[in-house]
Amino acid sequence: MIRPQRFGGAHRVVVKIGSAVLRDGPAFDRVTFASLVRDIAALREQGVEVIVVCSGAVALGMAQLHLPSRPDRIEQLQATAAVGQGQLMRLWSDELGHYGLRAGQVLLTHDDLRDRRRFLSARHTLRALVELGAVPVINENDTVAFDEIKLGDNDLLSSQTVALVEAGMLVVLSDVAGYFDRDPRLPGSTRVSFVPRIDAAVLDAAGGSQSGLGSGGMRTKIGAVRQVNHLGVPGVIAHGKEPRVLQRLFAGEDVGTWFAPDAATVRSRKHWIAYASRPAGTIAVDAGAARALRAAGRSLLPIGVTRVEGDFGVGELVRIVGPDDVEFARGLVGHDATALRGAVGRRGEALDKSAPEVVHRDDLVILPTD
Numbered sequence: 510m511i512r513p514q515r516f517g518g519a520h521r522v523v524v525k526i527g528s529a530v531l532r533d534g535p536a537f538d539r540v541t542f543a544s545l546v547r548d549i550a551a552l553r554e555q556g557v558e559v560i561v562v563c564s565g566a567v568a569l570g571m572a573q574l575h576l577p578s579r580p581d582r583i584e585q586l587q588a589t590a591a592v593g594q595g596q597l598m599r600l601w602s603d604e605l606g607h608y609g610l611r612a613g614q615v616l617l618t619h620d621d622l623r624d625r626r627r628f629l630s631a632r633h634t635l636r637a638l639v640e641l642g643a644v645p646v647i648n649e650n651d652t653v654a655f656d657e658i659k660l661g662d663n664d665l666l667s668s669q670t671v672a673l674v675e676a677g678m679l680v681v682l683s684d685v686a687g688y689f690d691r692d693p694r695l696p697g698s699t700r701v702s703f704v705p706r707i708d709a710a711v712l713d714a715a716g717g718s719q720s721g722l723g724s725g726g727m728r729t730k731i732g733a734v735r736q737v738n739h740l741g742v743p744g745v746i747a748h749g750k751e752p753r754v755l756q757r758l759f760a761g762e763d764v765g766t767w768f769a770p771d772a773a774t775v776r777s778r779k780h781w782i783a784y785a786s787r788p789a790g791t792i793a794v795d796a797g798a799a800r801a802l803r804a805a806g807r808s809l810l811p812i813g814v815t816r817v818e819g820d821f822g823v824g825e826l827v828r829i830v831g832p833d834d835v836e837f838a839r840g841l842v843g844h845d846a847t848a849l850r851g852a853v854g855r856r857g858e859a860l861d862k863s864a865p866e867v868v869h870r871d872d873l874v875i876l877p878t879d
Contacts, residue, residue: 520557521639521676524549525667525733528564529684530749537569541750543604545682548755549644550608557759558639560674562647562667563601569593594648601646613643622669623786623826632673639674665784668733671742672780679737680758681730682749687766688731690714704768707735734768736784739877741774743767775874783839783874788828790819790846791836792867799831802838803875808866809840811852811859821846829868838875840868 526545531538549559567579567586570593580586594616601612615635621627638645649666664681671679689698691714704711715728727746734744747754747765757764775783794802798813809829821827822845829838842849843866852859852867860867 520552520555521560521674522552522557522678522680523560523562523667523670523674523676524755525562525663525679525681526564526749527663527681527683528568530682531563531565532568535572537565537572537600538750542600544752545749545755546601546604546608548753550605550610551756552759553608553610553644555759560635560639560645560647560670560676561601562663562670563597564648564663566590566593566597566648569596597648598646601644605644611643612646613638613641615645615647617647617649617666619787622781625781628673628781628785635670635674664729664733665736668736669785671737672740672777672785675777676742678742679734679744680755681734681744681746682754683727683730683746684748684750685727685746686748686751687746687764688715688727688768701766702763704766706771707731707738707768731768735877736780738768738770739775739783740777740780741770743770771877779874782826782841782872783876786826788819788839789821789825790817790842791828791830792817792842792849793830793832793834796832799837802829802873806870808870809868809873810865811849811855811867814849814853814867817846817849817853819846827868829873836876837878838873840873842868843872 530545531542533541549561552559567590570576570589570591571579573592573596574589576589580589598612598614605612615631615638617631621631635645635647647666647670649663667679667681670676685693687700687702688704688711689700691698693700712728712731715726715731730746734746737744745758745765745767747758751757751764754764792809792814793816794809794813795815798809801807801813802809815832819827821842823843824841826839827842828836829840830836843864844852844860848860849867856865858865
């Protein structure tokens with residue numbers, strides 16, 4: 510059976526609902542929406558705490574503004590989201606109200622996640638909403654987000670929400686029935702019920718967005734699931750228009766695709782280092798340093814650094830690449846870019862005898878390999 514892990518004496522699951530799930534041609538799909546809310550209410554009755562990450566503000570705004578297609582210009586996307594966001598939350602409040610439940614709106618941007626203090630503040634808010642019995646409904650704050658901080662159709666936002674609330678499962682509801690061994694539009698394609706590990710072959714088989722409503726595709730969804738797998742959490746991708754899809758998943762039915770968690774996992778803070786923030790720069794290292802970081806769990810010292818790129822300050826996130834320029838780690842730097850450029854290839858004392866590390870091992874994460 511597919512069951513979420515226990516957290517705090519109760520089940521806790523993050524459910525991401527994509528734009529295409531809530532659309533019926535040009536109109537909002539009220540039938541599917543009502544069915545999903547009914548599922549959420551049923552899970553709550555079973556003691557499952559549900560946190561929703563819901564797309565749809567832009568799509569609803571498009572309908573209100575009579576736009577034939579998703580805008581390309583960021584300011585038009587922001588305006589469209591502003592029109593649709595209020596309507597989206599009214600729909601959630603009204604529908605959940607039929608079951609005596611209340612919705613709590615939470616709008617986030619990538620900046621909220623990359624700053625550790627704001628990340629923890631969001632965590633406390635979400636936990637409080639759950640404790641008060643509300644259903645948190647999270648969306649990217651599209652009215653102020655711009656290209657550099659867009660998360661990608663809420664798929665990556667959903668994976669970060671799992672880390673925020675320490676959930677035991679991620680369910681991504683899409684307009685496809687799960688992961689297929691090839692493009693599901695091709696004859697002979699087969700849904701894969703279980704994926705033991707997301708590797709390069711799985712990612713290569715994933716396609717792009719087919720609906721034209723969202724900015725994410727299957728590859729982005731699998732990337733989000735891969736992130737929570739690295740945290741030790743299973744993920745499911747399923748068709749959001751399937752009747753009683755959430756109840757059937759939690760009953761153990763063969764619905765969608767279940768992705769097993771990794772055996773070797775990272776703790777919440779290192780997961781945040783690996784995925785929550787965008788790197789401010791790049792540090793290239795030689796082969797010896799790469800081996801020491803990967804195999805021996807060492808800190809990164811300046812003697813192993815060959816190149817420093819970007820303009821970053823102390824404590825900011827950087828990519829770490831090997832001699833092949835392939836990223837294999839991320840970490841929080843102990844010194845700014847100027848100081849590191851002056852210490853490239855030298856011993857740690859060139860930086861500071863009391864803090865000779867470029868990146869301390871406690872602030873460094875080795876990324877999963879394909």
